[in-house]
Amino acid sequence: MRSTIPVNLCAMSFSCCSIPMTFVAVWAFAKYSTNFVLRAATTLQFFGAIFRMLTIPTGSYWPILLGTILQACAAPFIINCQIIICNKWFSDKERARATSLLTVALPLGTAVAFLLIGIFFKDPNQTADENKAGLASMLEVQGIIFVLVYGFF
Numbered sequence: 701m702r703s704t705i706p707v708n709l710c711a712m713s714f715s716c717c718s719i720p721m722t723f724v725a726v727w728a729f730a731k732y733s734t735n736f737v738l739r740a741a742t743t744l745q746f747f748g749a750i751f752r753m754l755t756i757p758t759g760s761y762w763p764i765l766l767g768t769i770l771q772a773c774a775a776p777f778i779i780n781c782q783i784i785i786c787n788k789w790f791s792d793k794e795r796a797r798a799t800s801l802l803t804v805a806l807p808l809g810t811a812v813a814f815l816l817i818g819i820f821f822k823d824p825n826q827t828a829d830e831n832k833a834g835l836a837s838m839l840e841v842q843g844i845i846f847v848l849v850y851g852f853f
Contacts, residue, residue, distance in 0.1 A: 716772075717769065717772035717773050717775075717776075718772065718775065718776055721772075721773050721774075721775070721776040721777070722776040722780065724776075725737070725741075725776045725777045725780045726780065728740075728777065729777075729780065729781070729784060734781060734784055734785075734788075737777055737781070738777065738778070738781055740777070741774040741777035741778055742774070742778075744770055744771070744773060744774040744777075745770070745771050745774040745778075746847070747767075747770055748766075748767040748768065748769075748770030748771035748774065749767060749771070749843045749847065750767070750843065750847075751763050751764075751766045751767030751770060752764050752767030752768065752771075752839050752843060753767075753839055753840060753843035754767070755836060755839060756836045756839060756840055764839070782799065782802040782803070783799060785802075786798045786799045786802065
């Protein structure tokens with residue numbers, strides 16, 4: 701029972717953080733350049749990925765909670781920049797199509813991520829320790845990919 705508490709809190713963190721951080725994102729995009737705000741948001745996501753990877757050496761789920769909260773706080777900045785980018789990069793005729801594609805990409809990406817996690821990292825025949833090791837592997841792969849992408853851009 702106690703080990704499910706951080707997992708449930710992680711799931712709720714995106715819901716709890718999205719509304720207040722959306723207002724912060726609107727304020728930040730109005731006050732600072734898009735480049736600066738996006739760099740700050742990706743840096744926050746980077747540190748969230750690092751904290752999530754700390755569950756591997758510690759063997760605890762609590763670093764996942766802190767990392768997920770950091771990433772949940774950064775998500776509205778990334779999501780809300782779509783319209784700004786579409787307004788800058790696309791003409792009036794292309795803007796609606798581009799915004800629609802970006803809006804559809806988020807739920808499709810989430811669905812694909814859940815599908816891949818279910819296929820590769822969850823087996824009902826495994827013990828809790830084996831499932832925990834699978835979660836640690838998933839976090840390691842996610843963290844490595846995020847760190848590499850962050851380093852290149």
